Amino acid sequence: MTHGMRSDTHMNRLNGPRGWRDTAAQYALLPLRVFLGVTFVYAGLDKLTDSAFMKSGGAGSIGDTMRAARDSAAIPALVDLALKAPVGFGYGIALGELAVGIGTLLGLLGRLAALGGALISFSLWMTVSWATTPYYYGNDLAYLMAWLPLILAGAPYLSVDAAWRARRRQHLGGYR
DSSP states (O other): OOOOOOOOOEEETTTEEEOHHHHHHHTTTHHHHHHHHHHHHHHHHHHHHOTTTSSSSSTTOHHHHHHHHHTTOSOHHHHHHHHTSHHHHHHHHHHHHHHHHHHHHHTTTHHHHHHHHHHHHHHHHHHTSTTOSSGGGOHHHHHHHHHHHHHHHOOOSSSHHHHHHHHHHHHTTSOO
């Protein structure tokens, strides 16, 4: 009986012979990217289509939400700044979430989209969900942590960024 190297690998058109574990590791961040992208697109569209949300006052409005969160926020000055134009701030957050979600799903400027998502999650954690006790009940901190791997890795596969990189390599004759 001879013991040797494994030969049950398959050819991956991107990087040559790879086993299923290598392929799984290569695409490990894809489910996170899809989840965060869909969630942020949904959150942005939900805000833009909710007539009660985009008002400076009233039940379910951005203004009342921010006024309720102001005294328990880690950075009350951030809430005060937003309260100067709550409807504009609401549109800014909604459009930011939409841009981050679309960029993340498409892998378009993936690191920049992830940074935008992290900044939105950080600002919501410092304001709206700061007083949530225990801290792990507030989801904004978890979203912030979920964005970090995408900031570090970007969208290297199944993305516009990857297509641009491949095209640039072809154009430059194989150089990165």
